[in-house]
Amino acid sequence: MMFGNDKRGKLFRKEKGVKKKDVYDMLLSIGPAKKVVIYFLSILLVIIYMLPFYWMFLKMFRSSIFAHFPPDLNPFSLTSLGNFIVNFRDVISFGSFPLWYFNSVFVAVLVVSGSVAVGSAAGYAFARLHFKGRDLLFYAVLATLMIPFPVISIASYIFMLDLGWISTYQGLILPEIVSGLNVFIFRQYFMTIPVDVENAAKLDGLNPFQIFYRISAPMARPAFAAATIYTFIGTWNNFLWPLMEVHSQNLFTLPLVLNFFKGVNGTQIYWNEMMTVVFLTLIPTLVIYILFERYFVEGFTLSGVKG
Amino acid sequence: MNNTSTKNKRRKIDLKLEARYGYLLVAPLMALIVIFTFFPAIYSFAISLFHYNPFGHQVFFIGLANYDSVLHSGLFAKALLDVLYYTVVVVSIQTILAFMFAILFNHKMMISRISRAFVFIPAIVSSVALSIIFIWVFSDQGLINYFTSFFGIKPINFFFSTTYAFPAIMALNIFSTTPYFMIIYLAGLQTIPRSVLEAASLDGVKTGWNRFRYIYAPMLNFTTFIVVILGIIGSMQLFDQIYVITDGGPSHATYVPLMFIYNRTFIYFGDVGLSAAASFILFFAILFITLMQRRYLKETRWT
Amino acid sequence: MAIELKKLNMAYGSTVALKDFDLHVDDGEFVAILGPSGGGKSTALRIIAGLVLQDSGDVIINGEVMNNIHPSERNVAMVFQNQALYPHMTVYNNIALNLRMKGIPKQEIDRKVREVANIVGITSILDRKPKEISGGQAQRVGLARAMIRDPVVYLMDEPLTGLDAKFRDEMREELIKFHRITKKSIIYVTHDQIEAMSMADRIVVLNNGIKIQEGSPRDLYDNPEHVFVATFLGSPAMNTFRFRKSTEDPKLFILDSTTEVSPFGLEFADKTLPDELTVGIRPNDFILSDDGEIKVVLQSLEFLGSVIQMRVKLGDSELIITVSRESRTKTDIYDLKPESPLRFSVSSERFYIFGPDDRRLKNPIIKVHPPEAIMKKTQGK
Numbered sequence: 001m002m003f004g005n006d007k008r009g010k011l012f013r014k015e016k017g018v019k020k021k022d023v024y025d026m027l028l029s030i031g032p033a034k035k036v037v038i039y040f041l042s043i044l045l046v047i048i049y050m051l052p053f054y055w056m057f058l059k060m061f062r063s064s065i066f067a068h069f070p071p072d073l074n075p076f077s078l079t080s081l082g083n084f085i086v087n088f089r090d091v092i093s094f095g096s097f098p099l100w101y102f103n104s105v106f107v108a109v110l111v112v113s114g115s116v117a118v119g120s121a122a123g124y125a126f127a128r129l130h131f132k133g134r135d136l137l138f139y140a141v142l143a144t145l146m147i148p149f150p151v152i153s154i155a156s157y158i159f160m161l162d163l164g165w166i167s168t169y170q171g172l173i174l175p176e177i178v179s180g181l182n183v184f185i186f187r188q189y190f191m192t193i194p195v196d197v198e199n200a201a202k203l204d205g206l207n208p209f210q211i212f213y214r215i216s217a218p219m220a221r222p223a224f225a226a227a228t229i230y231t232f233i234g235t236w237n238n239f240l241w242p243l244m245e246v247h248s249q250n251l252f253t254l255p256l257v258l259n260f261f262k263g264v265n266g267t268q269i270y271w272n273e274m275m276t277v278v279f280l281t282l283i284p285t286l287v288i289y290i291l292f293e294r295y296f297v298e299g300f301t302l303s304g305v306k307g
Numbered sequence: 308m309n310n311t312s313t314k315n316k317r318r319k320i321d322l323k324l325e326a327r328y329g330y331l332l333v334a335p336l337m338a339l340i341v342i343f344t345f346f347p348a349i350y351s352f353a354i355s356l357f358h359y360n361p362f363g364h365q366v367f368f369i370g371l372a373n374y375d376s377v378l379h380s381g382l383f384a385k386a387l388l389d390v391l392y393y394t395v396v397v398v399s400i401q402t403i404l405a406f407m408f409a410i411l412f413n414h415k416m417m418i419s420r421i422s423r424a425f426v427f428i429p430a431i432v433s434s435v436a437l438s439i440i441f442i443w444v445f446s447d448q449g450l451i452n453y454f455t456s457f458f459g460i461k462p463i464n465f466f467f468s469t470t471y472a473f474p475a476i477m478a479l480n481i482f483s484t485t486p487y488f489m490i491i492y493l494a495g496l497q498t499i500p501r502s503v504l505e506a507a508s509l510d511g512v513k514t515g516w517n518r519f520r521y522i523y524a525p526m527l528n529f530t531t532f533i534v535v536i537l538g539i540i541g542s543m544q545l546f547d548q549i550y551v552i553t554d555g556g557p558s559h560a561t562y563v564p565l566m567f568i569y570n571r572t573f574i575y576f577g578d579v580g581l582s583a584a585a586s587f588i589l590f591f592a593i594l595f596i597t598l599m600q601r602r603y604l605k606e607t608r609w610t
Numbered sequence: 611m612a613i614e615l616k617k618l619n620m621a622y623g624s625t626v627a628l629k630d631f632d633l634h635v636d637d638g639e640f641v642a643i644l645g646p647s648g649g650g651k652s653t654a655l656r657i658i659a660g661l662v663l664q665d666s667g668d669v670i671i672n673g674e675v676m677n678n679i680h681p682s683e684r685n686v687a688m689v690f691q692n693q694a695l696y697p698h699m700t701v702y703n704n705i706a707l708n709l710r711m712k713g714i715p716k717q718e719i720d721r722k723v724r725e726v727a728n729i730v731g732i733t734s735i736l737d738r739k740p741k742e743i744s745g746g747q748a749q750r751v752g753l754a755r756a757m758i759r760d761p762v763v764y765l766m767d768e769p770l771t772g773l774d775a776k777f778r779d780e781m782r783e784e785l786i787k788f789h790r791i792t793k794k795s796i797i798y799v800t801h802d803q804i805e806a807m808s809m810a811d812r813i814v815v816l817n818n819g820i821k822i823q824e825g826s827p828r829d830l831y832d833n834p835e836h837v838f839v840a841t842f843l844g845s846p847a848m849n850t851f852r853f854r855k856s857t858e859d860p861k862l863f864i865l866d867s868t869t870e871v872s873p874f875g876l877e878f879a880d881k882t883l884p885d886e887l888t889v890g891i892r893p894n895d896f897i898l899s900d901d902g903e904i905k906v907v908l909q910s911l912e913f914l915g916s917v918i919q920m921r922v923k924l925g926d927s928e929l930i931i932t933v934s935r936e937s938r939t940k941t942d943i944y945d946l947k948p949e950s951p952l953r954f955s956v957s958s959e960r961f962y963i964f965g966p967d968d969r970r971l972k973n974p975i976i977k978v979h980p981p982e983a984i985m986k987k988t989q990g991k
Contacts, residue, residue, distance in 0.1 A: 035416075038411065038416065038418065039418055041411055042411065042412070042418050042422040045408070045426055046421075046422045046425045049426045049482075050428075051450060052443075052444050053428070053440070055440075066448075067448040069447070069448035069453070070456070071448070071450060118335045118336045118339065119336065121332040122332060122335075124332060125328070125332035126333070129325050129326070129328060129329035129332070130325055130329065131325065131326035131329035132326065134329065134333075137333055137337060140337070140340065140345075141340065144345075147348055147590070148540060150544045150568075150586070151351075151544075151586045151587075151589055151590040151593075152351050152586070153568075153586075154354070154568060154579060154582045154583050154586055155347040155348070155350040155354060158361060159346070159347055159350060161361055174339070174342075174343060177339055177343075178336070178339045178344055183336065194692065196690040196691065196692070196694035196767075197694045197695075197697075199656075199661050199694070200688065200694045200695075200696070200755075201707075202661060202682070203659060203661070203682055203686075203688055205680075205683075206711060207324070207328070208325055208329075209332075212328075212332070219697055219698055221698075233431050236433065237432070237434060239434060239435050239547045239550075240546055244573070254433070255433055255434075255547075258435045258436055258439060258551075262439055262442075262551065269439075269442065269443075271443065274439060278436045278439055278440060281433055282432060282433070282436060285433070289427075289428070296431075296490060317683040318682070319679060319680060320660060320663065320678050320680050320681075321680075
């Protein structure tokens with residue numbers, strides 16, 4: 001053994017990690033009075049923001065279709081699991097609810113994987129590879145950010161009509177894959193990866209594509225997470241495009257189902273069932289949110305939207 | 308190393324290799340952009356010059372006549388003015404609230420982390436789902452009337468009132484987009500180094516207001532620009548909530564440009580050219596406001 | 611000869627990175643390329659590696675012209691600044707990747723990885739990710755990753771720059787050991803003269819893309835051929851002064867100063883010297899003596915352990931002088947106050963004389979004149 005084992009590794013790192021927290025806390029300390037105000041305002045906001053969802057949640061466990069006045073916000077009055085099971089059964093046997101749920105998942109998964117694959121590859125090329133016309137092409141991508149989708153939606157609809165793609169999966173999916181924002185997030189992130197890591201890979205004999213998918217892409221995990229989350233939520237909640245594109249119930253996605261269910265009994269909304277549908281629609285979003293909460297702020301930092 | 312045997316086998320540097328991979332990696336994206344963004348944009352312009360009825364198979368060139376009729380239809384002008392009014396109100400209120408929320412939640416306290424996570428939920432929830440919940444919130448049996456009833460105010464059915472329907476839509480969107488912009492502000496606040504606050508603290512900048520005035524507001528100048536721009540672009544495209552809740556009514560009280568565009572194509576079959584012209588006018592309105600903002604930013608930005 | 615570079619030229623747009631750069635590196639030689647950042651040294655290294663393509667000139671490795679050969683086929687290995695390890699791979703995979711790309715069988719790879727890991731002492735951390743190891747360990751992983759390729763030459767691009775100061779001394783020791791064990795050539799690029807002086811067999815000084823001088827560390831220190839080399843090597847840096855030819859005597863040169871009387875003068879044997887000269891004196895060549903020819907005014911004094919470093923004023927110029935703590939004057943050295951006058955002498959062979967082109971002139975100084983003598987001389991005429 002040439003150098004012997006390095007026993008100082010840990011010690012060395014500990015020194016590096018020393019924080020000046022104490023000093024900061026003294027200068028920027030939060031007094032008890034201020035703490036009370038922060039607590040009060042924070043809790044007040046949470047109550048304001050959660051009340052509508054709270055009522056939605058209670059309504060799923062009630063049997064009455066009506067919204068009574070004054071609103072019953074007592075969690076124990078007239079709620080039962082049995083009511084929920086009835087509501088849930090009514091909902092999933094309504095129309096082709098399982099198919100509609102599948103449609104939403106299917107479309108979201110394909111749009112997300114397409115958008116992330118296409119966006120990361122292009123983002124990498126724009127960040128690290130040199131080729132003629134690169135800047136021009138990147139400006140073209142940026143230009144798409146200036147064109148809001150609703151503005152071209154009519155022409156896109158006519159285009160789908162010409163292609164015979166109305167009420168088809170490809171018509172729902174392909175126009176949604178382009179995301180200038182994703183390309184931008186990936187490009188920004190790839191530019192922060194040290195060039196020498198890629199040089200090392202070049203010396204190890206990797207070609208540009210291998211460097212991308214074996215070295216740089218695995219290093220860009222936060223960018224992939226942020227792009228995936230934002231694209232998923234955007235697609236899952238998308239309403240205008242499916243509304244135009246889909247004219248057949250077989251292709252309904254959940255936002256269309258929500259709107260359809262709202263009007264299915266004329267002017268009377270069956271609130272207990274309606275709220276069950278709303279809740280079922282929210283579940284995937286909420287699960288992703290709970291799992292990846294920290295990436296939501298990071299996403300903005302990555303896209304360069306910061307001070 | 309026996310270089311004589313390997314001499315001819317050595318891989319050469321291929322100068323074009325990098326460029327080839329570059330084109331390969333951007334090709335799928337560029338193809339999709341051209342087909343599904345640029346082509347429809349141009350197509351949209353072309354359609355706007357025609358009387359175009361894909362259902363009745365009537366197509367003939369009419370020049371700028373569609374633009375003329377859109378601008379002279381009182382309905383579109385009203386819709387455009389209404390959405391501008393909506394944009395001014397919503398963007399100013401949500402920007403100020405978002406900044407205030409962000410400062411409130413930018414503490415290293417448990418309560419801040421937890422409540423910020425809850426408050427963000429409406430920003431990620433489907434607009435249609437939220438709209439449906441808010442049909443109840445603003446209905447005569449809903450939450451708002453429940454609270455106002457404590458003060459002896461008679462119940463109002465907001466979405467059925469020409470006076471209150473549009474403000475109720477505004478309230479709904481301020482409610483749901485404020486948390487979204489709050490997150491952008493939080494990301495911005497995190498880029499302010501603590502040492503700056505520390506130094507300012509030593510300089511006597513200690514109260515919340517002074518900190519806001521001398522540190523947060525000037526340092527987050529660019530964040531505010533982004534928040535305002537994104538707010539404007541989003542507000543001008545208001546559609547989902549209107550379609551789900553009021554369908555433009557009552558008596559056009561909540562009629563917005565995208566409602567006009569949608570209805571002209573899908574409700575009164577046949578006026579696709581007119582819709583396309585209207586969408587171009589909307590596009591230029593958005594572009595114009597965005598560019599104005601950009602100029603304003605150039606003059607005021609000091610970071 | 612391991613490496614030979616012939617007339618390398620490289621420019622980025624209008625910025626010249628390398629100009630007619632020649633270099634020979636013998637088998638087993640440790641050569642440091644030393645220069646300020648932006649001096650072209652990193653470009654030279656990248657050209658050898660094939661990461662950057664030269665505009666003209668030849669790269670010859672082990673007798674074979676490698677100008678357009680792919681970086682992975684040049685029999686070179688590179689150790690990067692901050693190591694540039696693959697952060698998502700274990701230490702083991704970091705080292706093994708090169709052999710995998712060559713399609714070498716698994717058992718063979720495993721044997722080699724363990725062999726080099728054993729040599730640099732990182733066997734215990736093979737399963738860890740770069741995040742989970744210390745700076746010193748990362749350095750060794752970087753070496754192991756280079757070593758596994760059994761290269762003709764190791765190219766090292768400021769590998770110690772990212773490390774903490776007190777750790778660097780130790781890593782220098784390790785690199786010297788590494789060189790002794792592998793017996794391979796090393797080209798080591800650095801802007802730190804201490805690293806170059808302490809490790810290299812030979813130093814090549816590069817500035818603005820031009821090779822200024824090369825030689826052994828001692829040779830460069832004792833016989834700098836250029837003001838740049840003289841001032842770049844040695845710490846604290848050499849003091850330099852401008853001297854002007856006296857109007858009365860072509861052999862006499864006087865320190866360029868706005869003060870009425872020049873603080874000292876130098877007399878040369880040669881009459882034909884150019885009108886202006888740059889004169890350099892190393893801080894430790896000043897000898898404190900009560901009848902010294904050089905009169906200065908003390909500005910500040912720092913006690914640095916074995917030596918005392920003084921900042922003094924000589925005419926308009928400020929200079930640094932280090933003296934040993936045993937030096938004596940009439941007053942105790944520690945009692946000196948700012949503004950106290952001091953006298954130093956410098957033996958005449960310790961002056962470094964440079965011409966207007968900053969090149970060294972080898973002209974013996976006959977005599978160093980104190981200010982009084984200059985005054986007499988100029989008044990006498």
